[in-house]
Amino acid sequence: MGLDFTVVPKFFDVIFIGVGWTVAITIAAGLLSFFGGIVFAVVALYGPLLVRLPFRLFAWLFMGTPLLLQLFLIYFGLIQIGIDLPAFVAGVVGLGLHFAVYNSELIQASILAVDKGQNEAARTLGLSRGQALRKVVIPQAVRAVIPPIGNNMIALLKDSALVSVIGVAELTLAAQQAIGRTFRPFEFYVTAAVCYYFINLALEAGLRRIERHIQLSR
Amino acid sequence: MSDAPFIEIRNAAKSFGALEVLKDINLTVEKGQIVAIIGPSGSGKSTLLRAINELDPLTSGEVWLDGVQINKDLPFRQYEKHVNQVRQDIGMVFQHFNLFPHLTVRGNITLAPKMLKGLSDKEVNELAEEQLKRVGMLERIDYYPSQLSGGQKQRVAIARALAMKPKVMLFDEATSALDPELVEEVNLVMKQLAEEHMTMIIVTHEMGFAQDVCDRVLFMDQGYVVEEGSPDVVFRNPTQDRTKDFLKKHLQGQN
Numbered sequence: 164m165g166l167d168f169t170v171v172p173k174f175f176d177v178i179f180i181g182v183g184w185t186v187a188i189t190i191a192a193g194l195l196s197f198f199g200g201i202v203f204a205v206v207a208l209y210g211p212l213l214v215r216l217p218f219r220l221f222a223w224l225f226m227g228t229p230l231l232l233q234l235f236l237i238y239f240g241l242i243q244i245g246i247d248l249p250a251f252v253a254g255v256v257g258l259g260l261h262f263a264v265y266n267s268e269l270i271q272a273s274i275l276a277v278d279k280g281q282n283e284a285a286r287t288l289g290l291s292r293g294q295a296l297r298k299v300v301i302p303q304a305v306r307a308v309i310p311p312i313g314n315n316m317i318a319l320l321k322d323s324a325l326v327s328v329i330g331v332a333e334l335t336l337a338a339q340q341a342i343g344r345t346f347r348p349f350e351f352y353v354t355a356a357v358c359y360y361f362i363n364l365a366l367e368a369g370l371r372r373i374e375r376h377i378q379l380s381r
Numbered sequence: 382m383s384d385a386p387f388i389e390i391r392n393a394a395k396s397f398g399a400l401e402v403l404k405d406i407n408l409t410v411e412k413g414q415i416v417a418i419i420g421p422s423g424s425g426k427s428t429l430l431r432a433i434n435e436l437d438p439l440t441s442g443e444v445w446l447d448g449v450q451i452n453k454d455l456p457f458r459q460y461e462k463h464v465n466q467v468r469q470d471i472g473m474v475f476q477h478f479n480l481f482p483h484l485t486v487r488g489n490i491t492l493a494p495k496m497l498k499g500l501s502d503k504e505v506n507e508l509a510e511e512q513l514k515r516v517g518m519l520e521r522i523d524y525y526p527s528q529l530s531g532g533q534k535q536r537v538a539i540a541r542a543l544a545m546k547p548k549v550m551l552f553d554e555a556t557s558a559l560d561p562e563l564v565e566e567v568n569l570v571m572k573q574l575a576e577e578h579m580t581m582i583i584v585t586h587e588m589g590f591a592q593d594v595c596d597r598v599l600f601m602d603q604g605y606v607v608e609e610g611s612p613d614v615v616f617r618n619p620t621q622d623r624t625k626d627f628l629k630k631h632l633q634g635q636n
């Protein structure tokens with residue numbers, strides 16, 4: 164049986180919806196990983212000891228175990244303790260927290276690298292510790308790590324394929340559904356790959372825009 | 382209270398671990414007075430200045446400004462509140478400007494007044510324009526610090542401090558990091574503040590400037606105020622050998 168890409172257009176609607184879910188999950192988990200990363204970084208650096216220690220354990224769990232396992236745990240495991248999340252939400256939470264931990268490591272190092280004079284200048288004007296951190300130190304720390312955070316976003320997009328295993332009808336699952344009906348894995352996996360590639364291009368273009376936008380303010 | 386000096390530092394001592402950096406310093410500054418602090422590197426000039434606004438709190442002694450003790454012994458939360466309040470009255474200008482690079486000139490100046498004084502956007506914008514006019518930087522209001530020269534940055538930093546309407550301005554070698562040709566524009570701004578009778582304490586290596594602008598000069602060495610008096614006395618008729626040695630080195634090459 165040779166290759167026949169003419170079957171692909173019949174499944175454009177399925178693929179299109181898959182692309183939609185992949186984009187949605189990437190944006191939602193990406194935002195969670197960004198803002199979660201900032202919150203985690205602040206907690207890890209300045210939180211009270213009683214919060215910091217459990218947090219380190221939590222961070223270690225998220226960095227030291229497979230994302231796939233984390234998704235299973237959040238989607239199937241949490242039901243046993245009464246937390247029944249819809250698949251999409253479970254996917255966003257799993258992906259988002261996983262990458263938030265990585266972003267948090269970047270942001271922590273970056274916060275510590277902000278020139279001490281910045282905090283001093285803010286405090287000298289009368290800003291409190293919290294105000295100085297929020298308005299002066301964190302904005303600079305985050306700007307400095309936009310490129311590596313961008314790389315994490317690209318990794319997040321690619322890893323979003325993993326949420327197919329908990330039944331979110333994103334691009335990879337959409338391709339599998341089409342394959343189930345046509346028995347043409349090559350054609351649909353290639354189609355999905357091409358779609359990922361274009362989403363990736365769009366994401367990179369967006370990241371470049373953000374980098375250009377903040378260039379002067381660094 | 383009316384008899385009390387505007388600024389008073391009493392029996393100030395400061396150690397970093399075993400290193401004694403300030404030793405029994407006493408200093409009073411009247412309202413509108415301009416005091417220069419000179420002395421060799423490591424003598425404690427910056428530390429004294431930073432003790433005034435609690436950036437480097439004293440180990441012992443007292444700092445008073447306008448009837449309020451700055452370095453009050455308070456429980457942590459109350460101390461923080463107190464310090465955040467009194468710092469609004471003390472402007473500080475740093476050697477390396479410390480402008481906020483992520484904010485425009487306008488943002489640098491409006492940040493603190495907006496957060497701390499509850500002013501509207503319109504009010505803080507007027508405030509920013511007024512202060513920038515004062516330092517001749519109004520045309521650069523929407524620039525980022527990265528687009529400014531060193532002298533321009535320092536003038537903006539001065540405007541940022543002035544926007545809090547401080548009772549006193551502290552300058553820690555405000556021109557030391559500048560290329561020689563940019564020093565004068567910053568000195569001019571400081572001279573103008575002197576004419577407006579702003580109370581100022583100026584740590585400087587520029588003896589000429591101290592002589593021109595200041596009412597009083599303090600010479601510090603190894604944590605002590607070794608000599609103090611009018612510029613004429615300290616620069617022309619110093620009584621202490623350490624002052625003479627220091628001035629010999631530092632007046633060389635100046636005229």
Ligand SMILES: Nc1ncnc2c1ncn2[C@@H]1O[C@H](COP(=O)(O)OP(=O)(O)OP(=O)(O)O)[C@@H](O)[C@H]1O
Nearest residue numbers: 397398400402420421422423424425426427428429
């Ligand atoms: N945070 C600190 N921790 C430990 N030692 C410090 C600290 N800050 C200053 N010192 C030490 O205190 C002494 C006085 O320093 P200070 O910065 O006040 O000197 P200075 O007169 O301002 O010198 P310069 O002209 O070089 O600026 C120096 O020996 C310095 O190494």
Ligand SMILES: [Mg+2]
Nearest residue numbers: 426427428553
């Ligand atoms: Mg110094």
